[in-house]
Amino acid sequence: MEKLNYCSNCSGPIKFLKKHYYCNNCKTIIYLDPKVAVAAIIFQNQSILLVKRAINPSMGSWSFPSGFVDRGEKLEDALKREVMEETNLKIEVSNLIGVYSYNDNPIILCAYEAKVLSGNIKMNHEIDEVKEFLLTELPELAFDHDIQIINDWKKQS
Ligand SMILES: [Zn+2]
Incomplete structure (x- = not known):
């Protein structure tokens, strides 16, 4: 804290x-107050789109496109904005996968499933690389909850 x-x-x-x-x-x-964050599982071509983080926490590791929600901003809009900022992709937000919170951690993370509508990948300074990974070939993920999010998502789909 x-x-x-x-x-x-x-x-x-x-x-x-x-x-x-x-x-x-x-x-x-x-x-x-807690901080609210959103993350997107973007699944296409049997693969999940991940970003390699160029900033801390967990610089250099792979995770979902994600970011903090602004005060007064709708969660889905925050997710669209963050994915656009990080990857230049326009997405459609589908269902909520889950809400993740932990003791002594100020962050509440809401994970959504999303689809790409349009756009060509272009990264911002927070990201080193954007890549699609087959579900069977996922790299080690940045945060403990990442694998839980994937497992929860698999149960739903
Ligand atoms: Zn005082």
Whole structure:
């Protein structure tokens, strides 16, 4: 979890009490919101489209196109935007595969199945490579939940 030292309200020193930070100076509880992320399983030609991450966390490993949802943004729109930013592909979002969250981890990940509508692959700076992998030849994936997402997706399809 993030470590905070000062109050966002009065800049006084803050303490972590049980579940939340507390500012003794202005008597305010500081709530830290979770971060919502979306990821896409894009399945075509018996293969899953993966991106090689050029940034941390897990720089150099393969994972699904993914990214954070902006405040006020619809999940499906965030996913379309992120896939467009990372790969230049226009997608259609189909069903929700699952929602993944973990203790002491601020990120809630929503994984969707998606189809490519159009576009030629062009990467942004967050990505080193975009590649389709046969289901039987998947590389080692960046995050623990990635393989769980694939297994959940297989159960549904
Ligand atoms: Zn304060």
